[in-house]
Amino acid sequence: MIAMQHCSGKQLQCLFHSNTDTIPPNISLALYRCLCQNIVGTEDRVKTIRLMNAMRDNLSTNKMGIFITSGSFGEGLEMRGSDLDMMMSYKHLEVDEYEKPCFHSSKTYFSMEQDDIKPGFTLLRLKYCDSPYIFKYCEEDNGKLYFSSALHKRKILFESTRGETIHGACIADKKGYFDFANSLHCKTWISPAIQWITRSSHQISNFHRSIRNFPIEEFTLYVKDVEKLVNSTMMFCANGTLTSSSMLDILNIRVSCQQSSQKHLFKYYMSLWFNGQSQCLTLDIAISSKKHKYKQYKSCLSNLLKNVYHDAVFGWLMTASFFYKTKQYSKALHIIMYSISKCTPDKLYYGMTMSDIHYQSLRLQSFQKKSVVYLLKKMFVDKIQFKMKSKLIPDEILMDEWNEGFLFPSTAYAYFLGFLCHYTSIMLDNVRISFNVYDWL
Known part of the structure; x- marks a missing residue:
């Protein structure tokens, strides 16, 4: 409904009419222009934001961890009311779905336990630790140590002086602009996501095919892209995260x-x-x-x-x-x-x-x-x-x-x-x- 607010009442009536035969042939073009000019932006603008995110993440990465801009903004989309989602994957902490011998003595290893766990969640059992500070973030259960995200987030808030708060799995700033998530990296595809390997990355919807045949006001869209980029609160915030x-x-x-x-x-x-x-x-x-x-x-x-x-x-x-x-x-x-x-x-x-x-x-x-x-x-x-x-x-x-x-x-x-x-x-x-x-x- 957000995308429709700049369309005319007549177009809206046609768009939501139960009989698709009455929809005028140019409604796809009207919707596409509405999205490009007021909501999402053109394909070039999306590519620009994604490229700037990739460059900034590259330069922010250091010996401690890899920075990743995620969420809708990471995909090049600046949606109204959304915040900026940032992740940092620790280089010295690794996760494996199955128990395997340690490969590097200077790293800490966790194994995944998914029995009797809700879909999309896992327990991270500590298998090998190279530094005693890791134990501060672990809880014991039946003689086994498991990584606690709650302890880790509370530790970050205790050491911070900027007034951040806990927002679900993330740490958020007091103004609500950023969501920052510390994460661990699993170098292999886990079993629930194994089907992602073979999924097609070249699917083009019928809607996308249909709009290619319509003439687009190139200059108007270009100016709108420039205006969106200049006024982008998310871009303004994102540029300040370079380490x-x-x-x-x-x-x-x-x-x-x-x-x-x-x-x-x-x-x-x-x-x-x-x-x-x-x-x-x-x-x-x-x-x-x-x-x-x-x-x-x-x-x-x-x-x-x-x-x-x-x-x-x-x-x-x-x-x-x-x-x-x-x-x-x-x-x-x-x-x-x-x-x-x-x-x-x-x-x-x-x-x-x-x-x-x-x-x-x-x-x-x-x-x-x-x-x-x-x-x-x-x-x-x-x-x-x-x-x-x-x-x-x-x-x-x-x-x-x-x-x-x-x-x-x-x-x-x-x-x-x-x-x-x-x-x-x-x-x-x-x-x-x-x-x-x-x-x-």
């Missing part, structure tokens, strides 16, 4: 990647990763006094310059913040003026509604032939996001009770930072003049 993966691994993946679109996506996520790294480095205004301080300064600046590839303004304003914090106000002002020049009415902002000027810009073939990452870098103006205890945030914004990150509109922050630069530089000039007058006297 600090090994930089060498990221570079190896990007270099070995064959498709240019995937290389651009890796470049996009590398830019986000460098943003987080640059905000954690300690700054020292005495940049020329010691060699290691100068090296630290150059490292932070290098990371910031690599942070300008995921939107048109964010990375440059973070670089301007760096120069303000190191008292290089002239350089900061030049970058601020450049950033303000990018905040024009034809740019795309999070939460916006497309206007005529955006339709005219996106109608250009030069944009329609480019990847989504290119479009974000050239046209999207993201909000300024400071992480908790960021070293780049101006002291004038800090508060004593500050224990979370800050979020500012880019244009407002650019003018505010420009004001700080002018005000501080004028104050310093007045101090210098006062000292010069005192020396002259």
Whole structure:
């Protein structure tokens, strides 16, 4: 019924009429356009979201576990009211349906027991343990140890400081945006799912065949895809889940990647990763006094310059913040003026509604032939996001009770930072003049 709310009353009457002979021949096209424009999105948009999820999962994977974006969003669908489902599969914990000898002494092994268990559930019996901390998550029954998901979730909540709650089998954030599930990996197909191996992956429904013969408003759907992507709360949340993966691994993946679109996506996520790294480095205004301080300064600046590839303004304003914090106000002002020049009415902002000027810009073939990452870098103006205890945030914004990150509109922050630069530089000039007058006297 959600998909029908934008269709006309006449179409709805026809759609739900008991006699299928009275359904007009173009109802499939109307339904398809309704789904593409208002609910699901086009095939290209679904592929884009799935590819971005795969790239982010790749870069988030570390020595501890493998990250997987699951649920409807993992399939490339952003359904109304749905949250973001994330999974992490521990690498050092393995599950097998049948009891087998251990293969690696540094891993923990569980076996599955499914007798007298509800369908879709299993008991995980501990067979071999490489670390004593595993026993904290196990309960004893008839002399056997079984893994307890309840104990594991309570342990996570006890160690967390962000106010998460238990949501079924998952840990959810306090705002309800994320569902995070820790999971264990079974490397073989279990008996209840053995039929999945031979199922067909090339089935095409009659509905899908029928819509291929209808002309689709390509440009309208393209603009709707761009608008959905920019306003996507799920995409906004998903981009914030990138973890600090090994930089060498990221570079190896990007270099070995064959498709240019995937290389651009890796470049996009590398830019986000460098943003987080640059905000954690300690700054020292005495940049020329010691060699290691100068090296630290150059490292932070290098990371910031690599942070300008995921939107048109964010990375440059973070670089301007760096120069303000190191008292290089002239350089900061030049970058601020450049950033303000990018905040024009034809740019795309999070939460916006497309206007005529955006339709005219996106109608250009030069944009329609480019990847989504290119479009974000050239046209999207993201909000300024400071992480908790960021070293780049101006002291004038800090508060004593500050224990979370800050979020500012880019244009407002650019003018505010420009004001700080002018005000501080004028104050310093007045101090210098006062000292010069005192020396002259």
